[in-house]
Every structure is written in C-alpha cells, then in structure tokens.
Amino acid sequence: MDQKAKSRVVIVGAGFGGLLAARTLAGSPVQITLVDRQNFHTFQPLLYQVATAGLSPGEIAAPIRWIMRKYHNVEVLMSEVQDFDLSRRVVKADSGEIGYDYLIVAAGASHAYFGHDEWEPFAPGLKTIEDALEIRRRVLLAFELAERQAASSKHDKKIEQVQLNFVVVGGGPTGVELAGTLAEISRQVLANEFRTIDPTRTRVVLLEGGPRLLPAYPEDLSRSAEEQLRFLGVEVHTSALVTQVAPGAVQIGETRLPAAVTLWAAGVAASPLGKKLGAPLDRAGRVLVNPDLSIPGHPEVFVIGDLAALKDENGKWLPGVAPVAMQEGKAAARNIASELQGEPRKNFHYWNKGNLATIGRAAAVADFGKIHISGFLAWLSWLFIHIFFLIGFRNRLTVLIQWAWSYLTYERGARLITGDKHLPGWEQVQAEETEFATSGFLKK
Amino acid sequence: MDQKAKSRVVIVGAGFGGLLAARTLAGSPVQITLVDRQNFHTFQPLLYQVATAGLSPGEIAAPIRWIMRKYHNVEVLMSEVQDFDLSRRVVKADSGEIGYDYLIVAAGASHAYFGHDEWEPFAPGLKTIEDALEIRRRVLLAFELAERQAASSKHDKKIEQVQLNFVVVGGGPTGVELAGTLAEISRQVLANEFRTIDPTRTRVVLLEGGPRLLPAYPEDLSRSAEEQLRFLGVEVHTSALVTQVAPGAVQIGETRLPAAVTLWAAGVAASPLGKKLGAPLDRAGRVLVNPDLSIPGHPEVFVIGDLAALKDENGKWLPGVAPVAMQEGKAAARNIASELQGEPRKNFHYWNKGNLATIGRAAAVADFGKIHISGFLAWLSWLFIHIFFLIGFRNRLTVLIQWAWSYLTYERGARLITGDKHLPGWEQVQAEETEFATSGFLKK
Numbered sequence: 007m008d009q010k011a012k013s014r015v016v017i018v019g020a021g022f023g024g025l026l027a028a029r030t031l032a033g034s035p036v037q038i039t040l041v042d043r044q045n046f047h048t049f050q051p052l053l054y055q056v057a058t059a060g061l062s063p064g065e066i067a068a069p070i071r072w073i074m075r076k077y078h079n080v081e082v083l084m085s086e087v088q089d090f091d092l093s094r095r096v097v098k099a100d101s102g103e104i105g106y107d108y109l110i111v112a113a114g115a116s117h118a119y120f121g122h123d124e125w126e127p128f129a130p131g132l133k134t135i136e137d138a139l140e141i142r143r144r145v146l147l148a149f150e151l152a153e154r155q156a157a158s159s160k161h162d163k164k165i166e167q168v169q170l171n172f173v174v175v176g177g178g179p180t181g182v183e184l185a186g187t188l189a190e191i192s193r194q195v196l197a198n199e200f201r202t203i204d205p206t207r208t209r210v211v212l213l214e215g216g217p218r219l220l221p222a223y224p225e226d227l228s229r230s231a232e233e234q235l236r237f238l239g240v241e242v243h244t245s246a247l248v249t250q251v252a253p254g255a256v257q258i259g260e261t262r263l264p265a266a267v268t269l270w271a272a273g274v275a276a277s278p279l280g281k282k283l284g285a286p287l288d289r290a291g292r293v294l295v296n297p298d299l300s301i302p303g304h305p306e307v308f309v310i311g312d313l314a315a316l317k318d319e320n321g322k323w324l325p326g327v328a329p330v331a332m333q334e335g336k337a338a339a340r341n342i343a344s345e346l347q348g349e350p351r352k353n354f355h356y357w358n359k360g361n362l363a364t365i366g367r368a369a370a371v372a373d374f375g376k377i378h379i380s381g382f383l384a385w386l387s388w389l390f391i392h393i394f395f396l397i398g399f400r401n402r403l404t405v406l407i408q409w410a411w412s413y414l415t416y417e418r419g420a421r422l423i424t425g426d427k428h429l430p431g432w433e434q435v436q437a438e439e440t441e442f443a444t445s446g447f448l449k450k
Numbered sequence: 451m452d453q454k455a456k457s458r459v460v461i462v463g464a465g466f467g468g469l470l471a472a473r474t475l476a477g478s479p480v481q482i483t484l485v486d487r488q489n490f491h492t493f494q495p496l497l498y499q500v501a502t503a504g505l506s507p508g509e510i511a512a513p514i515r516w517i518m519r520k521y522h523n524v525e526v527l528m529s530e531v532q533d534f535d536l537s538r539r540v541v542k543a544d545s546g547e548i549g550y551d552y553l554i555v556a557a558g559a560s561h562a563y564f565g566h567d568e569w570e571p572f573a574p575g576l577k578t579i580e581d582a583l584e585i586r587r588r589v590l591l592a593f594e595l596a597e598r599q600a601a602s603s604k605h606d607k608k609i610e611q612v613q614l615n616f617v618v619v620g621g622g623p624t625g626v627e628l629a630g631t632l633a634e635i636s637r638q639v640l641a642n643e644f645r646t647i648d649p650t651r652t653r654v655v656l657l658e659g660g661p662r663l664l665p666a667y668p669e670d671l672s673r674s675a676e677e678q679l680r681f682l683g684v685e686v687h688t689s690a691l692v693t694q695v696a697p698g699a700v701q702i703g704e705t706r707l708p709a710a711v712t713l714w715a716a717g718v719a720a721s722p723l724g725k726k727l728g729a730p731l732d733r734a735g736r737v738l739v740n741p742d743l744s745i746p747g748h749p750e751v752f753v754i755g756d757l758a759a760l761k762d763e764n765g766k767w768l769p770g771v772a773p774v775a776m777q778e779g780k781a782a783a784r785n786i787a788s789e790l791q792g793e794p795r796k797n798f799h800y801w802n803k804g805n806l807a808t809i810g811r812a813a814a815v816a817d818f819g820k821i822h823i824s825g826f827l828a829w830l831s832w833l834f835i836h837i838f839f840l841i842g843f844r845n846r847l848t849v850l851i852q853w854a855w856s857y858l859t860y861e862r863g864a865r866l867i868t869g870d871k872h873l874p875g876w877e878q879v880q881a882e883e884t885e886f887a888t889s890g891f892l893k894k
Contacts, residue, residue: 043871044866044867045590045865045866046866046867059508061508062507062864064505064506064865064866065506067866069866071640071643072643072865074643075642075643078645081601082643082645083597083598084598084871085598086871101598101602102602135866135868136868150528153527153528154527154528154529154545155545157527157545158545196515199515199518199519199526200515201522201525420506420507421489421490421508422489422490422507422508422513423488423528424507424579424580425580427487427530
C-alpha cells in the first residue's frame with residue numbers, strides 16, 4: 007500500500023466516540039491520527055466510583071496507545087488541540103499543525119456553572135479522573151477533619167453536624183449516583199471506623215432545580231429513584247434552585263445550607279472547540295450537525311458525541327450518553343469509508359437499547375422503553391452492562407472482583423487522600439451559624 | 451474497665467513499625483492514639499510498582515482507620531506531628547497537643563540529597579505515593595513528548611536519543627528495582643505502541659557511587675544483580691559518583707550525561723522529628739536507642755523503625771527495612787505491656803529471616819544467610835513473601851491477579867499521566883549537545 011496515496015483522517019478526542027471511530031476506520035486504507043490531551047481513555051460511567059473511593063483511577067482508565075496498539079494505521083498523539091483551519095484543512099495543536107483529508111471532532115463536554123465559574127473552587131464537578139480524585143480528596147478529608155475537630159478540646163456538636171453535611175447540586179444521573187454512594191459510604195463503609203464522630207449522622211442533601219430527579223427518564227422511574235435515595239439516607243429536594251455557592255455553604259433563594267463539601271452535577275457545556283469550527287451551535291455550545299454527522303458546508307468535517315447536537319426520528323435531541331457517542335463514532339467512520347469506496351453516505355440513526363442510572367449498592371433504575379425496572383435487578387443489569395463494556399480494558403476481571411469484594415464486605419479500598427490537606431470552605435463552615443442545620447425548611 | 455485509669459500510648463507514624471506496635475498493644479488495657487499525616491498506610495516495598503505503572507496507588511495502600519477498625523482502643527488521627535515536650539509528656543501536632551504516658555515514635559525516613567536539596571526538582575526520590583505518581587508522570591510523559599517531537603517536522607534523531615535517556619542515581623534496592631523495571635517497560639511493554647519513536651532504544655543508566663550494587667548484600671549477589679540488570683538492558687556504572695544534577699542532565703565528575711528523566715535513589719535521611727526528641731543521633735539523623743528501644747533518660751519514649759539506630763549482636767547496624775521495623779514495633783509494644791503488668795522489659799533482638807531485592811520480571815536476588823538465590827526462584831520468593839505480607843489489605847487477591855496478568859501479557863495498566871503536562875528539564879534536554887550520548891566514557 008502506498009502511504010502517500012492514503013487519505014489522512016484526524017480524530018480529536020479519545021472518548022467513546024473517538025475510539026469507536028478510530029477502530030471502525032482502522033481496517034480502511036487511511037492513515038489515522040488520534041489526538042487527545044490525555045494519554046489515557048477514561049471510562050466515564052464509572053468515574054463516580056473513583057470519586058467515592060470504590061475504584062482506583064487505573065481501573066477505569068486505559069492508555070490510548072495500548073487500546074490502539076494493534077491498529078498499525080492509527081497514530082496516537084498526546085497533544086492539546088487549540089484551533090482548526092478548515093480552509094487549509096489543518097488542526098492546530100500545541101505540538102504543531104496536523105493536516106487532514108477528513109476530520110472527526112469528538113471533543114466532548116465538561117461541567118458548566120451557568121456563568122458562575124467562580125463557584126468551581128467550592129463545588130467541583132465530575133468529568134475527568136482529576137475531578138474524581140479532587141472529589142475523593144474532599145469527601146475523605148471532611149471526615150478526617152471532623153474527627154480531628156471532635157477529638158480536640160474545641161469539640162462542638164453543632165459544628166460537627168455541619169462538617170458532616172454533603173450537598174450535591176443537580177439531580178441527573180451523576181448527581182443521583184454521587185448522592186447515593188456518599189450516603190452509603192457514611193452509613194455503611196465508615197460507620198465503625200471513627201471513635202469520636204458518628205459517620206452515620208452524615209447529612210447528604212441532593213438538590214434538583216427542576217420538579218423531579220432524572221428528568222430524561224419516565225416519571226415512575228424518577229419517583230423510584232427518589233425513593234431508593236431516601237432509603238439510602240439521602241435528603242432529596244426538588245425545585246430547589248441553587249442561587250449561590252460560597253465557601254462552606256450553598257444558597258437556595260433565601261435559604262442557606264451549610265456544607266463541608268459541595269459537589270456540582272448540575273450543568274454540562276460542550277467543549278469550546280465546537281465554536282472554532284464556525285458551524286452553528288445550540289445553546290449548550292453543541293455543534294448542529296447534518297444528518298450524516300458532518301457540519302454545514304464542510305462534508306469532510308464530522309462532529310460526534312457530546313459535542314454534536316442532532317435530533318432523532320421523533321424530533322427529540324439525542325442525549326449526551328456513551329451509546330450515542332459510540333454509535334455516532336461508528337457511523338461517521340463508516341461514512342468516510344463508504345465515500346472512499348465511492349459509495350454514498352448514510353444518515354445517522356440512533357438505536358436506543360435502553361437507559362440505566364445507578365443509585366447505589368443494589369439500587370438503580372432502568373428504562374428499556376416499555377419495560378421499566380427498579381432496584382436490585384436494574385442494578386444488576388447496570389453492573390453487567392458496564393463491566394461488559396469495559397472493552398479494551400485489561401482489568402475487567404479485577405474490576406469485577408473488586409466490586410464483588412466491596413459488595414460483600416462494604417469496603418472501599420481506594421480511600422486515599424492524596425494532594426494537599428486543605429479543604430476549601432473548611433474554615434468558613436466551622437464559623438458558620440448552625441441554626442439552619444437544625445431548623446431550616448430543608449431539614450427533614 | 452475504667453477509661454481514666456488506662457495508660458495513654460501515642461504512636462507517631464503508621465508505617466510497618468507503628469502499625470505493628472498498635473496491633474500488639476491493642477489487646478492491652480491501654481488507650482492508643484495512632485497519629486499519621488496521611489490517612490493511609492503505604493506498603494513501601496511495592497512503591498516502585500506504582501512509580502512504574504504496574505499497580506495503582508489504591509492497590510498498595512490501605513486506610514489506617516480500616517486496618518485498625520476492630521481495635522476499639524485504637525484512635526486514629528490524621529495530623530502532622532511537629533514537636534514533642536518530653537517534660538510535659540505531650541506530642542505537639544497541627545491539630546493540637548496530645549498527652550501520653552508512653553510514646554512510640556516511628557516517623558521513618560525520607561530520601562536525602564546529601565545537602566543538595568536543589569537537585570530534588572530534577573531528580574525525584576521514591577518514598578511516598580505522591581513521589582511514585584510524580585515518577586510515573588515523568589517517565590510516561592518523556593515517551594509521549596519524544597513521540598510528539600519525533601512526529602513533528604523538527605524531528606532530530608540525536609535529540610530523540612537523549613529524550614529517551616533515563617538515569618537512576620543509586621544502586622541500592624530501590625535504584626536496582628527502578629532501573630530494572632524501566633528497562634523492561636521500554637523494551638517489552640511499550641515496544642509496539644509507538645509509531646515514530648522506538649522505545650526499545652531507550653537508554654536506562656544506573657549510577658552507583660560505590661564499587662558495587664546492593665552493598666548490603668553478599669558480593670556474589672551484587673554481581674548477579676548487575677548481570678541480571680544488564681540482561682534486561684540496563685547500563686550499570688559503579689564508582690560513578692554524581693557531582694551535579696541539573697535540568698536535563700547529570701554530572702559525574704567531568705562527564706555530563708544528558709537525561710530526560712533522572713530518578714534519585716541514593717540517599718536516605720531519618721525524619722526531622724528525631725532531632726526534636728533531644729536524644730543523641732547518628733550521622734543520618736537516626737536516634738541512638740537503648741537496647742530496649744527507649745531513648746536515654748526517657749524510658750517512656752521509644753523510637754523504632756527507620757528512625758532508630760541500633761546494633762545487632764555482631765555490632766552491625768540494623769538496616770532500614772520493613773522486617774526490622776515490624777519486629778521493633780512488636781518489641782516496643784511488648785515492653786510497654788510488660789511494664790504495665792509489673793514485668794521487666796526485654797532487649798530487642800532482630801531475627802533476620804533473609805533479604806530480598808527484586809530487579810524485574812522474574813529477576814531478583816535473595817540472601818538467606820548461607821543460601822544465596824538469584825533469578826526466577828528468588829523472584830518467586832520475593833513475589834509470594836510480599837503479596838503474603840500485604841496483610842490487612844483487602845486487595846491481596848486483586849494484586850495477585852493484576853500481577854499474574856501483567857506477567858503473562860507484559861501489560862502495565864496504570865499508565866496514566868495525571869497532573870500537569872510539563873516535564874522539568876525537557877527544554878534543556880532538547881537543547882543539549884548530544885555528543886556525550888554517542889562518545890562518553892559511560893557509553894557501552
């Protein structure tokens with residue numbers, strides 16, 4: 007094969023969409039460059055397990071090079087893409103320019119603060135391994151600092167209660183799984199390990215701005231999720247719109263909720279790379295793509311995954327979930343392969359196999375169209391589907407053992423506080439009036 | 451039992467010595483406070499596996515609280531000890547003062563630069579999980595940056611060679627295992643994952659200032675270790691004293707050795723807490739303890755592990771290894787328990803069961819007194835003894851599976867570059883003259 011004659015395909019982002027695109031094209035006579043700013047792919051559905059100390063980062067991430075090692079026409083480049091020049095057909099990365107014949111942009115999304123980026127230091131979100139480690143650090147540190155405080159002479163019961171307040175903002179899948187798991191950790195995992203504080207008195211508050219949790223799910227599953235969360239010990243508040251996040255507290259209108267740790271699971275914004283393509287965007291910054299996943303005026307440029315905005319047959323926007331990204335990655339790659347063989351492109355059709363959201367140990371909801379499942383069975387489906395889809399990960403077996411082990415023993419082994427020992431908002435929460443914690447309207 | 455009447459024992463440091471002391475005393479009528487600045491115990495013998503991406507941090511660390519959960523008279527405190535007031539019998543920690551009747555100081559050691567602390571940014575050592583993650587980051591980043599450099603238009607073969615120079619300073623057990631594992635990674639693990647650079651051309655140089663590697667081992671095992679290292683592809687240089695560490699290079703007298711990554715495994719210094727006890731110290735800052743492990747003039751204060759200096763029956767200083775620390779922890783705890791029962795203390799005697807140093811996959815040396823073993827058998831002994839001693843760790847099974855898996859497949863799964871993407875010394879190594887790399891006396 008003549009290397010020179012081959013079309014060059016550049017794929018930006020090695021998430022689910024990018025990986026599937028690269029794999030699908032690997033058999034075609036093209037030269038592929040897969041660019042990502044990280045050297046590893048993150049299995050995002052299990053990120054909350056890292057944030058809650060159930061799994062180690064290495065168990066849900068795999069080196070991109072390793073995943074692609076057998077595809078010899080795929081070159082992996084760790085580099086951050088900054089811009090595109092569509093007229094010259096080059097990607098501008100911090101390592102230099104990369105020319106392409108076809109471009110697939112799969113740069114994903116990150117969490118967003120609705121224009122309040124100043125809230126981020128006090129309410130980290132969960133999109134990357136680094137985010138997960140930061141959340142893990144804060145959660146574990148709060149318990150340690152509370153114990154330390156309680157063991158010292160300055161012991162103040164009221165303050166201790168506030169210190170054990172955890173607030174999760176946002177009642178989508180991420181907020182639900184974080185809140186459920188935090189409640190479990192405090193009530194079961196840590197229950198017998200502290201001598202002064204009582205971790206079971208931890209208050210986990212889940213705040214959702216809309217009228218119900220999991221708005222993308224059918225109403226009966228939203229109700230079920232709320233019940234399962236309450237059973238785990240989570241305080242759920244819907245129609246509770248957060249108006250301010252400050253060090254050590256969250257404001258919901260007039261109500262101030264003190265919190266040692268606040269987690270952000272409320273908003274998602276598409277990668278800023280979307281803007282650089284010059285194509286029309288939706289309100290969340292997603293690129294409005296053609297039915298074949300290319301962008302208007304540039305049939306050689308495809309956008310897929312969380313960065314793409316496309317409606318399904320029923321006129322409903324496709325959600326930002328892994329199955330959509332994977333199917334789009336495959337479809338874009340096939341359209342390129344078809345075109346190179348002189349065949350026509352196909353429009354993308356999403357095949358929805360169902361939606362699953364996990365809540366905690368043996369707690370989940372599953373929406374398989376007409377069939378709705380809750381509780382243990384839904385959780386089992388969730389578990390097996392997700393472990394099965396750790397495809398290309400060496401450690402599916404060890405992850406399964408790890409999970410079986412922590413399921414049977416209530417242990418969470420990855421409970422390491424790495425990084426610095428300062429908890430943002432800790433000083434403020436110690437000085438906080440605790441009136442609210444005992445009398446506020448959110449108190450059950 | 452009357453809580454008030456109980457003696458208070460404070461143990462500083464939850465390494466091997468501190469943990470064993472706490473466990474041994476847990477059955478006695480005492481109130482124990484175990485203080486550590488981390489919330490987890492690190493299984494130090496496997497730290498090099500984290501540094502070389504074979505294991506995740508969570509697989510070689512366990513929360514101290516969890517290890518102690520069943521010992522209800524043990525209180526665990528995450529706090530940093532800053533000083534002692536032996537006359538008032540209090541430990542001064544950043545969380546406040548802690549009173550004691552008996553004190554066991556097991557604060558360990560860290561790496562030292564022989565008065566050249568300015569070398570640390572360019573040659574990190576390996577004593578903590580954070581150190582291990584920093585080394586992992588640098589090693590993996592060097593390969594990524596080299597590939598990126600090579601793939602770009604500025605491709606320069608000479609520079610590429612320098613970029614793939616790894617220098618390990620210090621031929622003790624840590625230096626030997628780091629150098630051996632780095633060579634393995636480059637020659638076997640990464641061999642087929644890069645499209646532009648050739649990882650098998652990586653140069654791993656091990657520099658030892660003294661006349662032979664593993665000076666604490668018998669001479670035949672030193673020779674064997676050197677042979678096994680060479681077989682793995684490591685360049686070994688003894689009597690090569692490093693006189694300067696700079697960004698991107700190491701100086702050995704007149705000889706300059708360019709290096710993308712330099713690792714420091716040359717010196718150990720006892721914890722600065724040793725000084726605060728007011729007892730006599732040896733040159734390495736270790737506390738010269740009485741035969742019963744207490745310090746002169748303070749029978750209620752014990753020092754154990756890497757921080758203690760004590761000779762064995764033959765007048766030889768006991769080495770800073772885990773078995774010594776564990777046996778000392780047990781002995782100090784028993785002396786306290788005996789005294790509380792009105793029985794006399796016993797002098798410490800070290801029972802040396804043998805010394806093992808690992809070199810790489812199926813490569814190690816073992817010194818069991820009259821019996822010296824090398825190679826695969828020594829490695830098997832090392833493997834089983836270390837996995838067996840992951841006692842109190844939930845994940846012995848998963849670690850074993852992980853190891854078996856990476857042994858069979860040559861995979862190293864924890865290859866994540868987390869943290870920033872800058873490699874100290876990278877700019878310098880790119881500008882470096884590469885003359886040395888092709889003609890220096892160290893070149894084989």
